Structures are given as C-alpha cells and as structure tokens.
Amino acid sequence: MTSVTSAEVLFRLQGHSVSHGRHRVLHDINLSIYAGEKVALIGPSGAGKSTLLDCLYPQQAAYTALCPQQGGLVDILSVYQNIYMGGLERHHALYNLWNLLRPRPADKAQVSELTRLLGIDDKLWHSVDKLSGGQRQRVAIGRALFRQQPIFFGDEPVSALDPTQAEAVLKMLIDRHQTLIVTLHNRRLALTHFNRVIALRDGFIHYDGAAADLSEQQLDALYAQ
Numbered sequence: 001m002t003s004v005t006s007a008e009v010l011f012r013l014q015g016h017s018v019s020h021g022r023h024r025v026l027h028d029i030n031l032s033i034y035a036g037e038k039v040a041l042i043g044p045s046g047a048g049k050s051t052l053l054d055c056l057y058p059q060q061a062a063y064t065a066l067c068p069q070q071g072g073l074v075d076i077l078s079v080y081q082n083i084y085m086g087g088l089e090r091h092h093a094l095y096n097l098w099n100l101l102r103p104r105p106a107d108k109a110q111v112s113e114l115t116r117l118l119g120i121d122d123k124l125w126h127s128v129d130k131l132s133g134g135q136r137q138r139v140a141i142g143r144a145l146f147r148q149q150p151i152f153f154g155d156e157p158v159s160a161l162d163p164t165q166a167e168a169v170l171k172m173l174i175d176r177h178q179t180l181i182v183t184l185h186n187r188r189l190a191l192t193h194f195n196r197v198i199a200l201r202d203g204f205i206h207y208d209g210a211a212a213d214l215s216e217q218q219l220d221a222l223y224a225q
C-alpha cells in the first residue's frame, strides 16, 4: 500500500459551488482534509453528500478506493471476478484476463480471504445478480479493499447491512485505510467510528468539527430542521 505523509493536505475546496442547471446543490464550500483523518459526511437525503464526494475524489483518484452508492458491480460476473477487478491496475492486461478466467492460487487465496472476512465466502463463484442487497454491498466493499489504497471513499457503503455487520465492516474499512471519507445516515456510527464529522444541509456545511464535540441529539436536530 502506498502511504501518504501524515498531516499532508489531501483534499481542498475553496469557495466551491456546484449547480445542476439552475439548481445550486453545493454553496461556497471551504474545507481541507488531511492525511489520517476519518471523516463522516452526514446530512439529510439530497443535502449534497454524494456531490461533495464527486468533487473531492478526482483530487486523489490514484490513491483512493471508491465504493459508490450503486456499487458499480458487473451483474453477470462472479463475486471473485468483481472483487478481483479492484486490483486490475496492479497487473498487465493478459495477466488479468487469465486470472479472471482461471484464477491463480495466490490471487484466489487473497480474494477468498476477503470474502471470508466479509461473510460471503460461500458465494465466491456465484454471479452477483443472484445476491441480496447486503451481499452485493459486501462484494463492492471487497472490491474496494482489494484495491489496497491508503484512502477510502464510501457513499453509504454499509447502508444495506444489518447493524452488527455494518459495524464490523466499517471497522475493517477503518483498520485498512489511512484516510476515509464516508457518507452515512447512521449517526451513532458517525460519532463512534470517525474523528471528524462534516454535516451538510441544503448544500451548505452546517457543522465541520470533531466527532467528540457532537452528541447524537445534535445530529438528530440537523435532520429534524
């Protein structure tokens, strides 16, 4: 895994606004995110969280494992193939083609280990269109983990998992990445697993600070307004 120097600014937006047609969805966003930060991005539906992730991602795309909201899986391919695709950039095309069709033992072992940790090892050779929403979400997370990058971007990456799984998977993502920016609707997870919370509402930053300085009730109020 490539590492980035601690306290290095990885992401910066200054006076950044985004519009879709006449609809402004992000207003004058100012923020810096440093290496090592674990940032929960919260806010009601439509607040602009995914749009903000889209603005930040290109700044470190080469070092970022991305887990988009729709998962981005290829339905007709197996769990193994979908996860393996997270590591395509590490090898040349012929190696990848061979490995997708006839997995080498070493690659198969790595992908199998991820599926075991994610609790989907019995699905390794199933095509992903046969999986439940939560199982598909774990495949998308497996693919992001297989990228082996220092930064993780997740757009509601654990929303389809039950509470126990969501916590375990989030912990795994945090353990394996130096810097994370994750959109979440689960306020408790935001406060217990992240050190910084950025709360958006109607395209404005409503709160940006330490998770330790926030209570769940304050976050609830943000959603209730």
Ligand SMILES: Nc1ncnc2c1ncn2[C@@H]1O[C@H](COP(=O)(O)OP(=O)(O)OP(=O)(O)O)[C@@H](O)[C@H]1O
Pocket (backbone or CB within 6 Å): 020, 023, 025, 043, 044, 045, 046, 047, 048, 049, 050, 051, 052
């Ligand atoms: N391609 C688009 N064209 C037009 N409007 C868009 C487009 N993408 C997003 N929007 C609008 O931008 C606003 C912010 O959307 P965004 O997906 O960033 O919100 P979000 O906070 O991630 O929501 P959710 O929690 O539901 O995923 C919404 O009002 C949405 O309708």
